[in-house]
Amino acid sequence: MVESLRLFCQHISFLIMIYGGRLGIRLGNSLPCFTCPYVSGCAGHCYLMVLQRSSVGFQTAFDIFFSGAVFNILWPFAVFLLFFIPLSKLWCSWICPFCLVQDWISLVRKKFYIREMILTRKTRNNIKPVKYILLVLLITIPLAIANFNLHSDWALPFCQICPGKPILPLFQGNWSYFHINYTNGITMAFSFLSMVITGGMLVGMFFRERFFCMFCPMLALMHLLKAISPVRFEKKIHTCTGCGNCERSCPVDIPDVHLEKVKKNVLTQDCMGCMSCVEACPADHTLTFKWFGFRLFSSSRSYLSRKWSQK
């Protein structure tokens, strides 16, 4: 089953990403998933950190930016594209270690039969721009440090508040990032905010599947680049029965696949490519994930009936 295969891939990638560095695996610092550089011995780093750094990211003076040194900034982006383009958003549900942590937390809730928190469409629509705002901030704040004398303790603004920073090192027995940094007012404010956000996200992840993904700026960046990806999620409008299974089975309740009546490509901004909707669709070949035009996985009545008969 696709769900089991996805979880298997995610567990393997989790082990590689979190512990692989100790085995000599080096995947660089431009990965399109939340594998955190604060985890010592990880196999690779999240690209968002590079994006915020000096010399290789946006913490760069304008005169250097528009000189030959821009190659140093473009190089990590080119590596990011090399990783991103083949898999696109499949990185999120199939590889991202932080996504798996969220799945584990949700699993605990399900085991205790605790009801999931329900978000209205209005709330979900209001949340959508947050990830783009975070993406803009994590670019403009480093630019302001390098060019407008903003205090250097604003460096790596997103990393300072990202819940991945304290949570992922826990898997290496390091809980030292759960702290308040009293060095000065800025560090104290950032670390306080980090703890409040981490607390909120942990609770949110428990009561709501993939809660953090709704705010993830990496997802926003990926969505902006989806046009150059070979991964497509297609819907055959004329064979759709309108049953709504896709929306109900979606961990992030995306209504667009169900409601879309015109467009063929239904890879929306919140979609993480988990393929739950394709698994749940009862109409043959109505929903299809394609890669370079090849069919990766397509909805089928017989698959769905087999899946439910096993349960």
Added chain:
Amino acid sequence: MVFCLMPAMVFAIPQDKNFLYFKFLEMKKEKNGQVSQAIELVCTDPAVGAVKVFYRENSDPAVFFAPVKDGIVTLIVDKPSRISLFAFSTNPAGFPEKKLVAHTNLVLFGKSSVPAPRIMADDIDVNRFAGLPGIELLSSENYYWHQTGQVLKFCIKPVLEPDSSDIDPGNIRIFVLENHKIRRLTMDGTLDFSYDPAHDERLRKTGVTAIRQDILYTTMEEKNQKYFLTYSLLLHRSRKGFNDIFSGVSVLGTSMILFIGLILKKRRTPW
């Protein structure tokens, strides 16, 4: 050759001792990706001879010559480089002859396809200075990002041949000029000198890349030679010294309780 007499930092160094040391000036990122670091040579001895400056990069045994212009050495790198920088001079007046040695370590993160200019040192000069002792910083946990509040260890070794040391540290005393105050370094059981730089309010407020420069100095006599040694130590603020885990866990716990309470209170209504 006198470069700069009595800058503010020198006031606390005893006036009867004449030292040569490095003072870090501006670090600059060039448009081509190279990084340059200007370092001023400060000498308090008016009768000192010509100063020669050499450096080594990473673990490369090759010694390069660094030209001095108006008392300033400019190091340029095109790749991430750990640099060990030395300056030597002598004052032949008086007996025994005075030999002045300055040493420092720094890391520069250059990234350029344009190769940085390098001048190989003259073998005669290298052999002349190879056996001179210098204050050496032993590698530590944060091997290039030295921080206040972290114990650093020093020893006296020949600067260009650190593995061939036969210097007895027993009767050597190393002092440090720390924020205009002089402290004596303590010797530990392994006969290394320990230095625990105090936290600095200025560094705390200024930012993560702000630096403080401390000067370690000592004098020693050996084989009818008198040596005046310095080490210029670059320090950053402590990265973890002001982190409080208890406060962090308390804020985390409080926020979690508040969020859980909020969700349970609204559990019957969609958000």
